[in-house]
Amino acid sequence: MSLTDAQKEEIAQLRGIETPTRRATVPALEEILYEPLPLLDHGFVRVVDYMGDDSAVVQAARVSYGKGTKKVSEDRGLIRYLMRHRHTTPFEMCEIKYHVKMPIFVARQWIRHRTANVNEYSARYSILDKEFYIPGPDALAPQSKQNHQGRAEGEPLTGEEAHKVLTLLREDAERCYANYEWMLNEEQDPSRRGLARELARMNLTMNCYTQWYWKIDLHNLLHFLSLRADGHAQYEIRVYAEAMLETVKRWVPLTHEAFSDYRMGGVHLSRGGLDIVRRLLAGEAVTQENSALSPREWRELMASLGREG
Amino acid sequence: MSLTDAQKEEIAQLRGIETPTRRATVPALEEILYEPLPLLDHGFVRVVDYMGDDSAVVQAARVSYGKGTKKVSEDRGLIRYLMRHRHTTPFEMCEIKYHVKMPIFVARQWIRHRTANVNEYSARYSILDKEFYIPGPDALAPQSKQNHQGRAEGEPLTGEEAHKVLTLLREDAERCYANYEWMLNEEQDPSRRGLARELARMNLTMNCYTQWYWKIDLHNLLHFLSLRADGHAQYEIRVYAEAMLETVKRWVPLTHEAFSDYRMGGVHLSRGGLDIVRRLLAGEAVTQENSALSPREWRELMASLGREG
Amino acid sequence: MSLTDAQKEEIAQLRGIETPTRRATVPALEEILYEPLPLLDHGFVRVVDYMGDDSAVVQAARVSYGKGTKKVSEDRGLIRYLMRHRHTTPFEMCEIKYHVKMPIFVARQWIRHRTANVNEYSARYSILDKEFYIPGPDALAPQSKQNHQGRAEGEPLTGEEAHKVLTLLREDAERCYANYEWMLNEEQDPSRRGLARELARMNLTMNCYTQWYWKIDLHNLLHFLSLRADGHAQYEIRVYAEAMLETVKRWVPLTHEAFSDYRMGGVHLSRGGLDIVRRLLAGEAVTQENSALSPREWRELMASLGREG
């Protein structure tokens, strides 16, 4: 993680100031407010603002669904009910803002989620830092043979090939950056005029780091996390999602628990899958052949039920 | 305004609790936090949460547009620059949540703004309060003759007609509500079963009050206010927009000032309108006939320039 | 259903014109294009435009996920794969536009779906038709005792109570409408000026009909339909959703089939629910007491598995 001294000082200063507020506050989240959580080799995510807590979800649900008592045990039950039945609007009543630093190829995946507010560091105005993501040895994965979209986890490249890949990634990023700097001519060689920033940036590789402020409501954040903290997500974005899940746990613990139980840990059964579960429970010997499922669906179903196909 | 004693007590209690926070706080907005601002005969709007301040706009702009010093005078200039040039994303970094009570026909206009989060009191679950909007004598306007969409401001109905209109509005609302109550059979007359709430509600008139939590970012709020605090908006929603503008002034005074100067007080000149202004400034005698504008556009332009057509 | 003769003529005229296009066309949907499908007592839904077909989904998926052959059997498999794994963006590539006439209390539920484009008939400009929804005898349901939000299906009110409810609904709607007309003074009684339309409309009851054009992409339409064609949706909006599902079947039959199998007919198992299914399949005797589920969740799970609790 690469914060300048000025940034570190600003963070320390912000963390040192406390003012009284009538708004709901969440001490467990205040504890880490502004603190960067380091990720990958130069990245981080940090919570820089938030609004609302578990009670804001309950309050919004109660205006919609009528009154009730206000014990914490009932709040938990109501939040679990909302999560289970996908009553999503009460979760939109909480908002959080992150400051994130990540490689550009990660930012390109991330930005596809359209329901957030974003202000990104602009390479039209400013000069990008000289920082590139170089995977650690465990992350240097080959293409998966089963999954067209992913890598083979747990079997990283090794030896000569790993060494050469890392060398190429580093050398290409550094050479491109050096040439980017030369084109910009920020050091004002008077014999030339320098290329516009908005053009020179095209010479950078996609493991360069960028950063942005990213603000989103809790419902849409959970949707983002359900996709990006999932095992199918690319490792380099998943580490961000996992760190953010921990901030959600501090912020809205009841919502986090319900989300873990009903969304992250669950499985969706199709009409056909449900039919097979019922037949199995009735003692019938169901096989792929008599299941009406395709071989692929059958395999997926058996895997989720913890059975051999 | 009709708050129950329980609601008043809850507000007093919330206002009595202050907790320390590391987040940005805005004392002028904290002053009125949770307090209902009364509107129309039974409505209100109140700020129940917020996130960010003018500095959050500046901070987001600086991550996009590069660094600078941090004097307040420069913050003001930057915010004005952003507003003037419609760089809207930094204003999305602030968020506010309102609790609003308003007549259903007002809610129907309001909900057309899709970029907010909403939780409305549900008449499928709960029973609507016995409260109807009856216009005050000044609001009892006839149809405008010029404007197909609006009322004639400043010339309310009077005398016999006004009296009869008010009587009809009141009697119809009350009779419909009484029959709504009869259909619900909440008093449990054992000789009948009562109609479902989701059906009985259809008997209510559209001046019944409803309420919701409504959460929105500052950019989209300003867009909403530019339309609804405008002279063309219906009076009954405009009073809400005007009250909310005052809360914006407390919350983000620099943004409010820039918004007043560049958006609310300004005017858009078309290509043709700009051409005419240039010709007038050059001393040419321009008339509608030689202007290339339609009579209607000409009238609108002359009005905005403060000239007789 | 209440179409004027002018509207019927316009529909016949539009249906009579065919022009050649290079765009994808769907003959089964063209067959019913512009035709109103009658719903409730005066409502309808009709498809007035569309863009794309099942192949547009496939084409969008292939730009994202790489090339393949183009047999129809493979299109079906790809669409089912996308639906199963919630790869939603390819379904956003199709768009459809409906013209809908429905009671205002139905419109109020409908508009909560924010991802559509809407143009509604405006009662600020125009005068609403004299048409009210009066439920048929089978729809006159009492409040559900189990479900705070719904009605008891299948046990409508009868006899005296039903008769009185229908009479009240009809009389209140008619009286309010008559007074609305009186206030408007469209017949130009010269002794008075008439109330502005934007005000007079507040006297109408919520079973009045309104209408709008409603345009949405296929992904968001399916999300809407999964909520509103569901058994928990209010009957009066469900009939619209069911009619629209039939138009989806004509339009994109492969997508409709996948949607029916994986979304409408399926069930979501939580982490705890999945655990119980696994234990049951392993032959264990699981009861609510040893299940770690709340009684309510247990009941819901057993119901979805088709077992007695």
Place this chain on the structure above:
Amino acid sequence: MSLTDAQKEEIAQLRGIETPTRRATVPALEEILYEPLPLLDHGFVRVVDYMGDDSAVVQAARVSYGKGTKKVSEDRGLIRYLMRHRHTTPFEMCEIKYHVKMPIFVARQWIRHRTANVNEYSARYSILDKEFYIPGPDALAPQSKQNHQGRAEGEPLTGEEAHKVLTLLREDAERCYANYEWMLNEEQDPSRRGLARELARMNLTMNCYTQWYWKIDLHNLLHFLSLRADGHAQYEIRVYAEAMLETVKRWVPLTHEAFSDYRMGGVHLSRGGLDIVRRLLAGEAVTQENSALSPREWRELMASLGREG
């Protein structure tokens, strides 16, 4: 522009098929349907589907704002009225879908517009083409001295510096691509396993081309074009916006004309700017000093009025 023979054949085939439809068709747009319009050195934009026409805007406005006659002259007036008064929802009733190929740094600007549907070519699944944007000699601009965000138009780099910049851009892109290919090991050198695609892509430079399907409604398209066809937009995205404006002209000529007159060719006067125009028109000698405007705002205003400051 780089279409494979297979793609060219597919386009020819699609263009050769015409089917009858009851939907509105636009012959001028059909003429260029599917045809790629070449942009930059390897990019293109092409219209691949559309829905609605100028009449759909009118129809939606009429459901909102009441009936009227249907002469074309009145359609034009209504569309101009809607555009002038920013009644935007009727323009949302038309939809268009483009297939675009552009450099990745252009795609990164483009994707910030969140109100569109997108399916992008995925470098997790597929291998990017070996194509890089290398600016033409006229586009090789230095940084602007006035404008922190832009380039100095009209004064491109020349001679030795231009030659070296072009050489660096080309060599760096080619070397990085060659190493990308080596890492992928698609030629199956059996002595090594190859790096996962999702990782290898990070070695590419941002002038590589990507492509996507991009679908948007007419209102949001015009907003995009007003920003990206503007003189402040980066040249490399502006050429796309300008080509798309031409497709809009074919598609909805009345809307295009109104957009040109009221949005592209117009100017927004602030409260202070309007005041100065009024004073000038009244014959007063206004200077920056007595204007209440900042020097910068004064300069901007005088420039838009065509006067020397």
